Amino acid sequence: MRFLMFPLQGPLRIMDPECSHLLPALCAVLADPRQPVADDTCLEKLLDWFKTVTEAESSLLLLQENPCLVELLSHVLRPQDVSPRVLSFALRLAGTFAAQEDCFQYLQQGELLLGLFGETGTLGWAAWNVPSVRSGWIQGLSALARHPSALHFLADSGAVDTVFSLQGDPSLFVASAASQLLVHILALSMRGEAVERCSPQGSAWPACAQKIVSHVEESLRSTDTPQVTQALNVLTTTFGRCHSPWTEVLWDQLSPLVACLLERDPVPAGHSLVDLLLSVARSPVFSSTDCGLWETVAQTLSRLSPTQAGPLALGTLKLQHCPQALRTQAFGVLLQPLACVLKAATQTPGSSGLLDGTVGGSLTVDALLSSKSACGGLLCQTLAHLEELQPLPQRPSPWPQAPLLEAVVTILRLCNGSAAPSSSVGGRLCGTLAGCLRVQRAALDFLGTLSQGTSPQELVPQVFAVLLEYLESPDSSPTVLKKAFQATLGWLLSSPKTPGCSDFGPHIPLFLGELFPVLQKRLCSPCWEVRDSALEFFTNLSRHWGGQADFRKALLSSEAPTLTQQLLRDPESYVRASAVSAMAQLSSQGLQATLASPEHPETEQGLLKEFLHILSADSEGFPRRAVVQVFTQWLRDGYAEVARDTEQFVATVLQVVSQDLDWEVRVQGLELAQVFLAQKLGQPAHCPYAVGLPEGPSPGLRPEVLRNLCQPWLLEFAFRALFDCDRPVAQKACDLLLFLRDKTAPCAGMQETGDNPCLDSVEAILQRWQAGEQGQSLGDPEPEAMLAVLRSIDLEGLQGRLAESSDHVEKSPQSLLQDMLATVGVLEENEADCY
Structure with missing residues (x-):
């Protein structure tokens, strides 16, 4: 070589x-x-x-x-x-x-x-x-x-x-490590073959195991809550890690003591108790027998506070094996806070339709009304649990879609003050939840998740109405607005088509007419996070609905495209990057009519020039990255302005990208180059980033074709990137050159390059580049010489070395010892090998 x-x-x-x-x-x-x-x-x-x-x-x-x-x-x-x-x-x-x-x-x-x-x-x-x-x-x-x-x-x-004793250490790290060590010792004690096979009673267990179990029993009987917590944590880890038959004997011995905890008022260490019960329930040892477990879980659900019972209810519903009666009880626990909200806020008492008559309602109401933090915490937890449960195959059936929609809309209106509850409890909830941002965020997240289900059509206008309230409200924080945009997108994309309407169901055209003025307002917001969220929403909406007549009509009658173009010069770099993506999407859909008319066909050319200006002149990396990503997608899609002169377009972009200081821009530039080569040479049969030999010769690779491909502007960029100090750039360059080498392999023998002076010159330049001397250019070498250089480089070996971790450079034990000794002056300075 x-x-x-x-x-x-x-x-x-x-x-x-x-x-x-x-x-x-x-x-x-x-x-x-x-x-x-x-x-x-x-x-x-x-x-x-x-x-x-x-x-x-x-x-x-x-x-x-x-x-x-x-x-x-x-x-x-x-x-x-x-x-x-x-x-x-x-x-x-x-x-x-x-x-x-x-x-x-x-x-x-x-x-x-x-x-x-x-x-x-x-x-x-x-x-x-x-x-x-x-x-x-x-x-x-x-x-x-x-x-x-x-x-x-x-x-x-x-x-x-x-x-x-260390289980109660003031250092949480020490206390946790002590509990982990007890579990480790217990598992080691029970590892004997006879113990595993026969699963004896606890009285026949090894001495160490008996001592640990006795300590756990004593702690469970203690009136000191920290001791109870320590014992429960040890058992939780034990059942989570150890799935041998002896754990069933352990549960038989200790479950009565666990059940006795439920008789205390209040129940001590509720969260740790929940963790233990779920750990036991998930153990494969108990998959075929309940060992009284389900009765204990049911009793625990009814005894714990609503906040503590919620995680147990969710964990129970996610189990693959669980009695139906317990599933019903667990789902009732999850729904209870929403049922209380509906009952408190409804104008007609008893019309909530969600868990009417379920026990435990008074405890939940007390929790909701006790304080602002308790109310917000319980509702956020409930909404998050239901959001997690909704897409799961083991979720309860039938799923109460309509009551859940009513509940979450009610919560959002209680938070923004638009609800008018008639009961005293509803009035207190309205005051408690007013302006509660975390509940608003959780409710909007869950509302977006509910868009994936089948909802009654009569409720959809209520959903769009409350979303519009939040999008319009000057009191909506940037994070709440972002989630409102996300929920709105979910509901718009899931809206069913209706026969007789041009594109959408009957509610959508009216909503779009109200939405675009709000969107225009948000695109002009003084808060950059709001402008950025609005652009992201606009881009996604255009991507999915750009071909729909109702949407195009609403968009083109608004000022949103003009405002989006203006945001290409926004002071905030994140917004400029989002504006690049939005304008590219509008252009690809032909939705920039407000910027130009058929009499002004230079719009696309102007956008291309503006993007090139951003790529070469923007001081921040985010907009430049966005531009190169757009250019790469345009090249893939055959965008008209790019297709007119693809080679000139790629050459212009790479000339700018090669000077960019942002490594992500250079990586994306290499991706652009690879897409260009793939289009010229033919896409590989497998993953475009995988490297492999061609399946057969490529008869179309004539010398003039190779000359067009092996352009100095492309190969110089790729070879320079091969020596880039940022590893992702070098890795991407290595992938690109491997692809080019393997696709041109059939032409490898078209000229003997033994003592080709051009080849020697190219290799000498590459060696100087590797040494850090980047000044000299490749010039205009022959394609045959470039192919010979590609064959002479161990690209596979380089690819493997680049895949190693960053500390592979030098971390020998000898170097470590020398450095430690040099620190205290035992070694001479020149003997140390710092790394």
Whole structure:
């Protein structure tokens, strides 16, 4: 191969002699309290490296060959001589080594592990007050708990009791890690073959398992809510991770204590209780038997507050196996807040039609009226849960589409003050929800989701009316307006066609007549987020409905296209980018009639020039990216102005793009070039980004065709991009050149290029580009020389190397050790290899 780029370094051994040589000095630095210890990042990398070593080699052999590691672990037993950071590292390192049973026995001989993890060791030191030390202690124990010897150690050293106490640690990270460790120990204890096969009663379980279960039982009986929460969290993780027969025995033993929690007032740890019940219900162990689970779930639904019961109701309805009676109860829990809203706001009492007579209504009303935050939180949760449930195949049937629509429209009107409730409860709700933005956002999201269902036609005008209220209202925040636009788009796109009407159902033409004046107003909003949302809505609407006569008539009688063109010069870059997309969509649909008439056919040419000006002169990247994306789509679609002289168009665009400082613009420029080549050479049979040899020769690739394809402006852009400092650009250039090389492979032998001076010149220029000298141009080389260069480059190898993670450049263990030693001056400066 004449031309090789990006040579690879050979792989390093996991523990090579150089690293072994540096380890004693590093261990001495870590053990010396006078030396500034390396930062946490270096210690994490060092620990990751040791984990990699122990996964591939014997930990015992590693310690025997590097006794400095054992010396370091022994040294940290003198707490006054070590920093908390190094102590935490050493605890985790010891656990990593002790994960292998023979190494565990080796470390146990000198009672090193007992000194680090036992009750008389680390726990009594002043450093134990540092959360990172307690966390390192837990992580070390979790790492070593991998074999039977570790179980005996945990039982005899008192470590399990310490884990119990750490469940209530003030550090949430430590407390969570302690609960996770208990589950890990319990699963390890029950891993024995006899236990798994016979699923014995809890009284016959291993000692460690019995101790943990007894602790959970005691915590469940406690009147201290945090202790109950800790026990429930341990059980939730256990049933979520462990799906062996013994978990059924565990549930039989503990479910009566769980059920007893429901007898307390209030029910303690409601959210944790919900998590536990759903974890048990999802376990495959309980798929064929309920073990009293469904009765407990039903009782819990009726005892928890509406806010706590909502997640349990949703989780129950999403289960594949669940009694129908329980599904009905769960759905009733979800619908109850909306039923209360309808009942409170309706003019005719008892006409809500949604869960009339359902129990628990008084609790829900109390929650809705207790405070503004409680009311908003409950309604937002309810609407989000129903939105999540609506598209699922296991949603309840029949789905109450009409009552849900009435409820969400009522909520939106309560929020904007347009509702006129007759009851005192409705009046209080109106005052509570007035101007509540989060409820407005949640209700508009759900209203948009409901557009996917089949709605009674008599309710559709109400939907459009409330949407128009929000689009018109000066009080609508930018985020609420954005969601109102999204919901409006959903309802417009889902509107059924009606025979006898020109294009749409009877409600749409009237609504469009009211919509466009509002849209014009929003396109002129002083808030850029509103202008941007309006443009996005306008673009999507034009894309879907640009061919409909009613829509075209309403649009062309408005000023929306003119305003959109003016926004190409908006002060905000996001708006300019959205205006580019909107104008491109209007142009592709022939909807820019307000900008020009048949007597002025230069509109398309003017738009093209304006886009080219944006691409070359706009100071922000977003509009320039939008322009190149539009140009690429125009090229794909055969846009008239582009099709007149495709080659000149692509050459002009790439000349500008090649100088752009935004890597996304350059990537999109390469996409444009690839679309151009694909059109000229023929689209591949598979994915256009996949690389493969052509299925057969391409007889149409005559020398004059190759000359047209191998234009310097195209190949120079692609080759320069191959050496781009932004990896996505180089990857895209590599894909493009692979495509060009493979599509022109049948012409590879049309000329012998052995000592072609043109080829030598091109290769020399590319080598200078690779070295960072970008000044010289390729000039006008022969197509045969360019094809020869393509064949000489290892594009497949380069593609593979570009796909590697960004830290592949240099992260050898030796480099890490040298850097850590250089930081404290142990190595000379020129020996460090920072990365």
